[in-house]
Amino acid sequence: MRAIQSPSTDPRFNLALEQYIFDQMPRNRSYLMLWRNDRTIVVGKHQDTFAEINADYVRANQIQVVRRLSGGGAVYHDLGNVNFTFIADHTGSDFDFSTFCRPVIWALESLGVPAELNGRNDMTIRGRKFSGNSQYVKEGRVMHHGTLLYDSDLSVVSSALAPSRDKLTSKGLPSVRSRVTNIKPYLHQPMPTESFMERLWSCLGEVCDLVPYELDRGDLNQVERIRKAVYDRWEWNYGSSPRCQIDKRRRVEGCGEIRVCLDLKEGAIQALSFYGDFFSRKEPDQLARRLIGCPLREEALRAAVPAGEIGQYFQNMDLDEFCGLMLC
Numbered sequence: 201m202r203a204i205q206s207p208s209t210d211p212r213f214n215l216a217l218e219q220y221i222f223d224q225m226p227r228n229r230s231y232l233m234l235w236r237n238d239r240t241i242v243v244g245k246h247q248d249t250f251a252e253i254n255a256d257y258v259r260a261n262q263i264q265v266v267r268r269l270s271g272g273g274a275v276y277h278d279l280g281n282v283n284f285t286f287i288a289d290h291t292g293s294d295f296d297f298s299t300f301c302r303p304v305i306w307a308l309e310s311l312g313v314p315a316e317l318n319g320r321n322d323m324t325i326r327g328r329k330f331s332g333n334s335q336y337v338k339e340g341r342v343m344h345h346g347t348l349l350y351d352s353d354l355s356v357v358s359s360a361l362a363p364s365r366d367k368l369t370s371k372g373l374p375s376v377r378s379r380v381t382n383i384k385p386y387l388h389q390p391m392p393t394e395s396f397m398e399r400l401w402s403c404l405g406e407v408c409d410l411v412p413y414e415l416d417r418g419d420l421n422q423v424e425r426i427r428k429a430v431y432d433r434w435e436w437n438y439g440s441s442p443r444c445q446i447d448k449r450r451r452v453e454g455c456g457e458i459r460v461c462l463d464l465k466e467g468a469i470q471a472l473s474f475y476g477d478f479f480s481r482k483e484p485d486q487l488a489r490r491l492i493g494c495p496l497r498e499e500a501l502r503a504a505v506p507a508g509e510i511g512q513y514f515q516n517m518d519l520d521e522f523c524g525l526m527l528c
Contacts, residue, residue, distance in 0.1 A: 201229070201230045201231065201232055201408045201409055201410055201411065202225075202229055202230070202231045202232070202410075202411055202412075202413040203231075203232050203233075203234075203401065203405070203408075203410040203411060203412050203413060204217075204221065204231060204232070204233045204234075204413050204415065205233070205234050205235070205397075205401075206233060206234070206235035206236075207415065208235075209235075209236050209237055209238045209279065210237070210238065211237040211238065211240040211242065211264055211266045211277065211431075212264075212266055212427050212431035212432055213423060213424075213427055213431075214235045214237060214283075215242075215266060215268055215269075215427075215430075215431050216423045216424070216426040216427035216430065216431050217233070217235075217415075217423045218233065218268075218269070218285050218287075218343060218345065219269060219426050219430070220419065220422050220423045220426055221233065221285075221287050222269075222287050222336070222338075222341060222343050224422060227289070227341065230286070230287060230288035230289070231285075231286070231287040231288070231413075232284065232285070232286055232404065232408060232410060233284070233285040233287075234282060234283070234284055234285075234397055234400065234401065235282075235283050235284075235285070236277070236279050236281065236282055236283065236393070236397075237264075237277035237278070237279075237281070237283070238264065238277075238278065238279060239261070239262070239263045239264065239276075239277070239278045239279075239356070240263065240264040240265070240266060240276070240277045240278075241253050241258065241263060241264070241265045241266075241274055241275070241276055241277075241360055241361065242266055242267070242268050242274065242275050242276075242277060243265065243266075243267050243268070243274045243437075244267075244268065244270065244271050244272040244273055244274060244334065244477055245267060245268060245269055245270060245271050245336075246271050246474065246475055246476055246477075246478060246480065246484060247267075247273070247274060247475055247476065247477060248439075248459070248475045249265060249267065249437065249438045249439065250438070251362065251459075251475070252273075252274040252361065252362060253265060253274065253360065253361065253362055254359060254360055254361065254362050257359050257360055258360055261356070261360070263356075263360055265437055265438070266431055266437050267431075267436055267437045267438075268334070268336075268345075269336045269343065270334040270335055270336035270343065270345065270479075271334055271335075271336075271456075271477065271478055271479040271480055272321065272332065272333075272334035272456075272477050272478075272479060273332065273456075273477035274361055274477075275332050275347050276352070276356060276357045276360055276361060277347065277352075278352050278353060278356065279393065280349070280350055280351035280352040280353065280382070280393055281347055281348065281349055281350060281352045282347075282348040282350050282393065282396065282397055282400065283345060283346070283347055283348070284304060284345065284346055284348065284400075285343060285344070285345040286300045286342075286343075286344045286345075287341065287342070287343050287344075288341070288342060288344075289340060289341060289342075290337055290340060290341055290342035291340065296335075296342075297317065297321050297333055297335070297344070298317055300333070300344040300346075301317045301323055301331075301333060301346070302317075303404055303407045303408055304323070304331075304346070304348070304404070305317065305323065306403070306407055307400055307403035307404050307407070308383065308403075310403050311387055311388065311399060311403065312386065312387055312388035312389075313325060313383055313386045313387060314326065314386065315330070315331075315383075321333040321334060321479075323346070325381055325383070325386055326381075328379060328380060328381035329349075329379055329380050329381070330347075330348065330349045330380065330381050330382065330383050331346050331347050331348050331349065332346060332347050333345070333346035333347075334346075334479065335479065337481055348383060348400075349380060349381065349382050349383060350382060350383045350384055350393050350396050351382055351383075351384045351392075351393050352382060354380060354381075354382065357380060383396075384396075443461075444461035444462055444463050444471065444473070445462070445463045445464060446460075446461070446462050446463070446464065447459070447460075447461050448460050448525070448528055449476070450524075450525050450528060452478075452514070452516070452517055452521055452525070453516075454515075454516035455478050455514050455515055455516045455517045455521075456476055456477040456478040456479070456515075457476045457477050457478070458474060458475075458476040458478055458514060458517075458525060459474070459475040459476050460472070460473075460474060460525060460526060461473045461474075461475070462496075464496060467495055467496060467497075468493055468494060468495050468496065469491050469492055469493065469494050469495075469496060470492065470493075471492070472488040472491055472492065473485075473488060474487070474488060474513075474514075478514050478515060478517075479515040480512070480513050480514060480515065481512045481513075481515075482512040482513050483513075484513050484514070486513075487505070487513045490504060490505070491504055491505075496526065496527070498523050498527060501522070501523050501526055501527075502519060502523065505519060505522070507519045510522045
Protein backbone atom coordinates (compact mmCIF):
# COMPACT_ATOMS: atom_id res chain seq x y z
CA MET A 201 0.00 0.00 0.00
CA ARG A 202 1.38 3.42 -1.00
CA ALA A 203 1.52 6.01 1.80
CA ILE A 204 0.92 9.63 0.80
CA GLN A 205 1.00 12.59 3.17
CA SER A 206 -0.50 15.74 1.74
CA PRO A 207 1.86 18.72 1.63
CA SER A 208 -1.05 21.15 2.07
CA THR A 209 -3.72 22.15 4.59
CA ASP A 210 -5.89 23.70 1.87
CA PRO A 211 -9.17 21.71 1.74
CA ARG A 212 -9.69 22.26 -1.96
CA PHE A 213 -6.22 20.96 -2.73
CA ASN A 214 -6.69 17.93 -0.49
CA LEU A 215 -10.00 16.89 -2.01
CA ALA A 216 -8.47 17.35 -5.46
CA LEU A 217 -5.54 15.16 -4.36
CA GLU A 218 -7.96 12.44 -3.26
CA GLN A 219 -9.70 12.58 -6.63
CA TYR A 220 -6.39 12.49 -8.50
CA ILE A 221 -5.24 9.38 -6.61
CA PHE A 222 -8.62 7.74 -7.17
CA ASP A 223 -8.99 8.56 -10.87
CA GLN A 224 -5.46 8.73 -12.25
CA MET A 225 -2.88 6.87 -10.17
CA PRO A 226 -2.21 3.18 -11.03
CA ARG A 227 -5.21 1.02 -10.25
CA ASN A 228 -3.26 -2.12 -9.40
CA ARG A 229 -2.24 -0.56 -6.09
CA SER A 230 -3.96 0.64 -2.94
CA TYR A 231 -3.25 3.94 -1.21
CA LEU A 232 -3.43 5.52 2.23
CA MET A 233 -3.37 9.29 2.57
CA LEU A 234 -3.16 11.31 5.81
CA TRP A 235 -4.01 15.00 5.70
CA ARG A 236 -5.25 18.00 7.64
CA ASN A 237 -7.34 21.00 6.64
CA ASP A 238 -7.48 24.54 7.91
CA ARG A 239 -10.90 25.45 9.31
CA THR A 240 -13.41 23.98 6.89
CA ILE A 241 -16.87 22.48 6.65
CA VAL A 242 -16.91 19.54 4.23
CA VAL A 243 -20.43 18.67 3.06
CA GLY A 244 -21.58 15.37 1.57
CA LYS A 245 -22.17 15.12 -2.14
CA HIS A 246 -25.96 14.95 -1.92
CA GLN A 247 -26.47 17.65 0.71
CA ASP A 248 -27.97 21.12 0.36
CA THR A 249 -25.02 23.18 1.59
CA PHE A 250 -27.15 26.11 2.74
CA ALA A 251 -29.19 23.81 4.99
CA GLU A 252 -26.11 22.23 6.61
CA ILE A 253 -24.13 25.26 7.74
CA ASN A 254 -24.62 28.23 10.01
CA ALA A 255 -23.92 30.69 7.20
CA ASP A 256 -23.53 33.81 9.38
CA TYR A 257 -21.08 32.07 11.70
CA VAL A 258 -19.14 30.56 8.81
CA ARG A 259 -18.85 33.92 7.07
CA ALA A 260 -17.87 35.84 10.22
CA ASN A 261 -15.20 33.30 11.16
CA GLN A 262 -13.84 32.81 7.63
CA ILE A 263 -14.48 29.08 7.60
CA GLN A 264 -14.15 27.50 4.17
CA VAL A 265 -16.90 25.31 2.74
CA VAL A 266 -16.23 22.57 0.20
CA ARG A 267 -18.17 19.59 -1.15
CA ARG A 268 -16.65 16.10 -1.35
CA LEU A 269 -17.31 13.26 -3.80
CA SER A 270 -18.83 10.89 -1.24
CA GLY A 271 -22.23 10.93 0.43
CA GLY A 272 -22.93 11.18 4.14
CA GLY A 273 -23.19 14.22 6.39
CA ALA A 274 -21.34 17.49 6.88
CA VAL A 275 -18.22 17.51 9.07
CA TYR A 276 -15.97 20.21 10.52
CA HIS A 277 -12.19 20.15 10.02
CA ASP A 278 -9.45 22.19 11.64
CA LEU A 279 -5.75 21.60 12.26
CA GLY A 280 -6.60 19.58 15.37
CA ASN A 281 -8.39 17.06 13.17
CA VAL A 282 -6.54 14.36 11.20
CA ASN A 283 -8.13 12.86 8.09
CA PHE A 284 -7.37 9.50 6.55
CA THR A 285 -8.24 8.17 3.09
CA PHE A 286 -7.99 4.61 1.81
CA ILE A 287 -8.28 4.00 -1.94
CA ALA A 288 -8.42 0.41 -3.17
CA ASP A 289 -10.12 -2.07 -5.47
CA HIS A 290 -13.72 -2.85 -4.56
CA THR A 291 -15.72 -5.76 -5.93
CA GLY A 292 -18.45 -5.97 -3.29
CA SER A 293 -22.08 -5.08 -3.81
CA ASP A 294 -22.41 -2.85 -0.75
CA PHE A 295 -20.56 -0.28 1.32
CA ASP A 296 -18.03 -1.80 3.72
CA PHE A 297 -16.88 0.49 6.50
CA SER A 298 -15.41 -2.04 8.91
CA THR A 299 -12.60 -3.17 6.57
CA PHE A 300 -11.11 0.33 6.49
CA CYS A 301 -11.97 1.39 10.03
CA ARG A 302 -10.45 -1.74 11.59
CA PRO A 303 -6.75 -0.78 11.07
CA VAL A 304 -7.44 2.73 12.38
CA ILE A 305 -9.13 1.32 15.48
CA TRP A 306 -6.20 -1.05 15.98
CA ALA A 307 -3.73 1.84 15.68
CA LEU A 308 -5.67 3.91 18.23
CA GLU A 309 -5.95 0.98 20.62
CA SER A 310 -2.17 0.58 20.48
CA LEU A 311 -1.96 4.19 21.71
CA GLY A 312 -4.32 3.45 24.59
CA VAL A 313 -7.55 4.75 23.03
CA PRO A 314 -10.67 2.56 23.60
CA ALA A 315 -12.03 3.10 20.08
CA GLU A 316 -14.84 1.13 18.44
CA LEU A 317 -16.96 1.14 15.28
CA ASN A 318 -20.50 2.15 16.13
CA GLY A 319 -23.63 2.45 14.00
CA ARG A 320 -23.60 3.03 10.28
CA ASN A 321 -20.30 4.82 9.81
CA ASP A 322 -19.01 6.30 13.07
CA MET A 323 -16.10 5.49 15.34
CA THR A 324 -16.65 6.28 19.00
CA ILE A 325 -14.99 6.36 22.40
CA ARG A 326 -17.33 5.35 25.22
CA GLY A 327 -20.33 6.26 23.11
CA ARG A 328 -19.05 9.64 21.91
CA LYS A 329 -18.17 10.14 18.26
CA PHE A 330 -14.66 11.12 17.20
CA SER A 331 -14.78 9.93 13.58
CA GLY A 332 -17.30 10.09 10.77
CA ASN A 333 -16.65 7.98 7.67
CA SER A 334 -17.96 7.98 4.12
CA GLN A 335 -17.27 6.15 0.87
CA TYR A 336 -17.31 6.81 -2.85
CA VAL A 337 -17.51 3.78 -5.16
CA LYS A 338 -16.94 3.93 -8.91
CA GLU A 339 -15.85 1.45 -11.58
CA GLY A 340 -14.49 -1.17 -9.21
CA ARG A 341 -12.68 1.26 -6.91
CA VAL A 342 -13.56 2.59 -3.48
CA MET A 343 -12.48 5.75 -1.71
CA HIS A 344 -13.01 5.49 2.04
CA HIS A 345 -12.26 8.58 4.08
CA GLY A 346 -12.79 9.55 7.69
CA THR A 347 -12.11 12.23 10.26
CA LEU A 348 -10.20 11.82 13.52
CA LEU A 349 -11.07 14.55 16.00
CA TYR A 350 -7.80 14.71 17.89
CA ASP A 351 -7.56 18.20 19.38
CA SER A 352 -10.27 20.12 17.53
CA ASP A 353 -12.11 23.16 18.83
CA LEU A 354 -15.42 21.46 19.61
CA SER A 355 -17.16 24.77 20.31
CA VAL A 356 -16.73 25.62 16.63
CA VAL A 357 -18.10 22.23 15.61
CA SER A 358 -21.40 22.97 17.35
CA SER A 359 -21.56 26.57 16.14
CA ALA A 360 -20.64 26.07 12.49
CA LEU A 361 -22.86 23.09 11.68
CA ALA A 362 -26.66 23.10 11.54
CA PRO A 363 -27.79 19.47 12.01
CA SER A 364 -31.40 18.66 11.23
CA ARG A 365 -33.78 18.46 14.17
CA ASP A 366 -35.06 15.14 12.80
CA LYS A 367 -31.59 13.63 13.14
CA LEU A 368 -31.15 14.79 16.70
CA THR A 369 -34.66 13.77 17.73
CA SER A 370 -34.43 10.31 16.18
CA LYS A 371 -31.25 9.61 18.12
CA GLY A 372 -32.49 11.22 21.34
CA LEU A 373 -29.51 13.59 21.37
CA PRO A 374 -29.65 17.28 22.29
CA SER A 375 -26.70 18.79 20.42
CA VAL A 376 -23.64 18.29 18.25
CA ARG A 377 -21.30 19.19 21.12
CA SER A 378 -22.72 16.58 23.49
CA ARG A 379 -22.13 13.66 21.13
CA VAL A 380 -18.54 14.26 19.97
CA THR A 381 -15.17 14.02 21.67
CA ASN A 382 -11.49 14.51 20.97
CA ILE A 383 -9.03 11.62 21.02
CA LYS A 384 -6.23 13.45 22.84
CA PRO A 385 -7.57 13.10 26.42
CA TYR A 386 -7.65 9.31 26.06
CA LEU A 387 -3.99 8.84 25.10
CA HIS A 388 -1.59 7.32 27.61
CA GLN A 389 0.79 10.11 26.64
CA PRO A 390 -0.90 13.24 25.17
CA MET A 391 1.11 14.84 22.36
CA PRO A 392 0.79 17.60 19.73
CA THR A 393 -1.28 16.84 16.64
CA GLU A 394 1.80 16.58 14.43
CA SER A 395 3.31 13.95 16.74
CA PHE A 396 0.01 12.08 16.77
CA MET A 397 0.10 11.93 12.96
CA GLU A 398 3.62 10.49 13.09
CA ARG A 399 2.56 7.84 15.61
CA LEU A 400 -0.51 7.06 13.51
CA TRP A 401 1.65 6.54 10.42
CA SER A 402 3.90 4.22 12.41
CA CYS A 403 1.04 2.16 13.85
CA LEU A 404 -0.79 1.89 10.53
CA GLY A 405 2.45 0.82 8.87
CA GLU A 406 2.48 -2.27 11.08
CA VAL A 407 -0.83 -3.52 9.67
CA CYS A 408 -0.97 -1.99 6.18
CA ASP A 409 2.54 -2.70 4.79
CA LEU A 410 3.06 0.93 3.81
CA VAL A 411 5.54 2.15 1.20
CA PRO A 412 6.08 5.96 1.14
CA TYR A 413 5.20 7.75 -2.10
CA GLU A 414 6.47 11.27 -2.81
CA LEU A 415 4.30 13.43 -5.04
CA ASP A 416 6.28 14.85 -7.95
CA ARG A 417 5.70 18.01 -9.97
CA GLY A 418 3.60 16.15 -12.51
CA ASP A 419 1.32 14.85 -9.76
CA LEU A 420 0.95 18.29 -8.22
CA ASN A 421 0.15 19.91 -11.57
CA GLN A 422 -2.68 17.41 -12.12
CA VAL A 423 -4.01 18.04 -8.61
CA GLU A 424 -4.07 21.79 -9.26
CA ARG A 425 -5.93 21.20 -12.52
CA ILE A 426 -8.64 19.20 -10.70
CA ARG A 427 -8.83 21.78 -7.94
CA LYS A 428 -9.49 24.61 -10.38
CA ALA A 429 -11.98 22.59 -12.44
CA VAL A 430 -14.00 21.30 -9.48
CA TYR A 431 -13.26 22.39 -5.93
CA ASP A 432 -12.61 26.09 -6.56
CA ARG A 433 -16.05 26.45 -8.14
CA TRP A 434 -18.94 27.93 -6.17
CA GLU A 435 -21.34 25.88 -8.28
CA TRP A 436 -19.79 22.65 -6.96
CA ASN A 437 -19.45 23.66 -3.32
CA TYR A 438 -22.78 25.45 -2.91
CA GLY A 439 -24.94 25.10 -5.99
CA SER A 440 -28.40 26.55 -5.48
CA SER A 441 -30.79 25.99 -2.62
CA PRO A 442 -33.88 24.15 -3.91
CA ARG A 443 -37.14 26.01 -4.46
CA CYS A 444 -40.10 23.77 -5.07
CA GLN A 445 -43.83 23.34 -4.54
CA ILE A 446 -43.44 20.30 -2.29
CA ASP A 447 -40.59 19.89 0.19
CA LYS A 448 -40.61 16.84 2.46
CA ARG A 449 -38.07 14.82 4.35
CA ARG A 450 -37.86 11.60 6.27
CA ARG A 451 -35.18 9.77 8.24
CA VAL A 452 -34.95 6.12 7.15
CA GLU A 453 -33.29 3.66 9.52
CA GLY A 454 -29.98 2.42 8.12
CA CYS A 455 -30.12 4.90 5.25
CA GLY A 456 -30.07 8.42 6.65
CA GLU A 457 -32.10 11.55 6.09
CA ILE A 458 -33.59 12.05 2.64
CA ARG A 459 -35.14 15.31 1.50
CA VAL A 460 -37.41 15.32 -1.54
CA CYS A 461 -38.11 18.54 -3.43
CA LEU A 462 -40.59 18.27 -6.29
CA ASP A 463 -42.91 20.23 -8.52
CA LEU A 464 -46.11 18.79 -9.95
CA LYS A 465 -48.15 19.62 -13.03
CA GLU A 466 -51.55 17.99 -13.36
CA GLY A 467 -50.51 15.36 -10.81
CA ALA A 468 -47.29 14.35 -12.61
CA ILE A 469 -43.73 15.06 -11.51
CA GLN A 470 -42.33 18.04 -13.37
CA ALA A 471 -39.13 18.63 -11.35
CA LEU A 472 -37.48 16.45 -8.71
CA SER A 473 -34.35 16.63 -6.54
CA PHE A 474 -33.01 14.51 -3.68
CA TYR A 475 -30.82 15.80 -0.84
CA GLY A 476 -29.51 14.23 2.34
CA ASP A 477 -26.76 12.44 4.23
CA PHE A 478 -27.41 9.07 2.59
CA PHE A 479 -24.91 6.93 0.67
CA SER A 480 -25.48 5.85 -2.91
CA ARG A 481 -23.83 3.67 -5.53
CA LYS A 482 -25.77 5.31 -8.38
CA GLU A 483 -26.40 9.02 -8.75
CA PRO A 484 -29.86 9.97 -7.40
CA ASP A 485 -30.09 12.54 -10.20
CA GLN A 486 -30.43 9.62 -12.63
CA LEU A 487 -33.50 8.41 -10.73
CA ALA A 488 -34.91 11.93 -10.60
CA ARG A 489 -34.65 12.28 -14.38
CA ARG A 490 -36.32 8.92 -14.89
CA LEU A 491 -39.30 9.98 -12.79
CA ILE A 492 -39.99 13.22 -14.67
CA GLY A 493 -43.50 12.88 -16.11
CA CYS A 494 -44.41 10.03 -13.76
CA PRO A 495 -47.77 10.47 -11.97
CA LEU A 496 -47.30 10.83 -8.22
CA ARG A 497 -49.17 7.62 -7.47
CA GLU A 498 -47.88 4.46 -5.84
CA GLU A 499 -48.61 2.15 -8.75
CA ALA A 500 -46.87 4.53 -11.18
CA LEU A 501 -43.80 4.83 -8.96
CA ARG A 502 -43.57 1.05 -8.59
CA ALA A 503 -43.81 0.63 -12.36
CA ALA A 504 -41.06 3.19 -12.96
CA VAL A 505 -38.50 1.83 -10.47
CA PRO A 506 -37.57 -1.88 -10.29
CA ALA A 507 -37.83 -3.13 -6.70
CA GLY A 508 -34.23 -4.31 -6.51
CA GLU A 509 -32.77 -1.07 -7.84
CA ILE A 510 -33.82 1.53 -5.28
CA GLY A 511 -31.10 0.48 -2.82
CA GLN A 512 -28.50 1.48 -5.41
CA TYR A 513 -29.66 5.09 -5.10
CA PHE A 514 -30.33 5.10 -1.35
CA GLN A 515 -28.38 2.57 0.70
CA ASN A 516 -30.59 0.20 2.75
CA MET A 517 -33.86 1.62 1.40
CA ASP A 518 -36.47 -0.62 -0.22
CA LEU A 519 -39.22 0.27 -2.68
CA ASP A 520 -41.93 0.33 0.00
CA GLU A 521 -39.97 2.93 1.97
CA PHE A 522 -39.29 4.96 -1.17
CA CYS A 523 -42.97 5.06 -2.13
CA GLY A 524 -43.83 6.03 1.44
CA LEU A 525 -41.34 8.89 1.27
CA MET A 526 -42.61 10.18 -2.08
CA LEU A 527 -46.26 10.01 -1.04
CA CYS A 528 -46.05 11.18 2.59
